[in-house]
Amino acid sequence: MNDKIKIIAGLIIFVAICLSPFFMGLGSDSNKGPDPVISETAKKKGKCILEKTEMAKQHMVILDQWRNSVVRDAQRVYTTKDGKRFDMSLSNTCLDCHDNKKEFCDRCHDYASVTPYCWDCHINPKEVK
């Protein structure tokens, strides 16, 4: 029973070692997250399809809905909740405002480790002849 102090000290050291990565991470910027650049063009052309935070969460769903409505129902006009109209097109609407795919879409996706296969077919107007 006299080892009580030793045991507690040992435990504290053990826990401290286990938590050390978290303490060392504090204050460094290795955990900052991606910082996608909203291009000047996008700012000039105005609001996105949804609010910014919603867009970050929902854009893949919207794109999925768009392509089904376009390809299956020939519907090409999208009306946002506040009445703005957009042509439903990945290359010609999203990338028309977000004309910096590398600093915008790609930066986020690299961070999140997603590689949408869309660009195997869909053209980035800036990259092709």
Add this chain to the structure above:
Amino acid sequence: MKNNRRDFLKIAGVAAIGAAVKPATSAYAIGEQFVPEGQAENKSSVKKATKWGVVIDTNKLTKELMHKISKACHLEHNVPDEKNIENEDHRNPNHEIKWIWGEEFKHAFTDKTDRYLADKFEHIEIPVLCNHCVNPSCVKACPTKATFSREDGIVLMDFHRCIGCRFCMAACPFGSRSFNFKDPRPGIKKHNKKFPTRMKGVVEKCNLCAERLAVGKNPVCMEVSEGAITIGDLENETSDFRKLLKDNYTIRRKQSLGTEPSVYYIV
């Protein structure tokens, strides 16, 4: 004890049915997410028909015109050309992709090969393309519903769902479909930035310019064909399009197979 067991079995039975039905209903829903009601609509200029059809007047055709039609379509839809591939070792005539192209009469109409064919057919090529059949065998063959019959009669591909199994190519009696054996982009010299390319491993074919009809334009082939190609509504009896069919004798390709092609040839 006895009662408890009965109850347990009842609940287990109901749960088993539920477990069996749930995946079946969600499987049906896969990829069927559409824009919510009221937020998506057609462009006001959209061209609509009850059943789209095509009439091709072979009397107005020349080989040069055929070449021009094919080229215009392929440019519009980013269809690759083997000749554009820089590295000659990578060119392969078997990898050719075609949406609309010219065939000799005897190859286009395999069941109408007369021994003494009218002279005029020796000098032209018959434009062949997807027939947008009323009973399309490709649609029945497609395991993912990537190829489907749209209500207005266009047999369309949803490239997003194509897994490249090529059942549709085996099923199509007209050879209207091509497979991307390799990345098509090196074969495209100049891109139409309004239309996507395809990728290695998917099948493709004529879409009757669905993307142009949706914004009120006629198909490219019709526009450059100097009157040889006309599209219209097969079910609109009073249209000029139907008048073409009334005034002329027309044939269709491999009619005996029963796929009911929507492409009619004036011969």
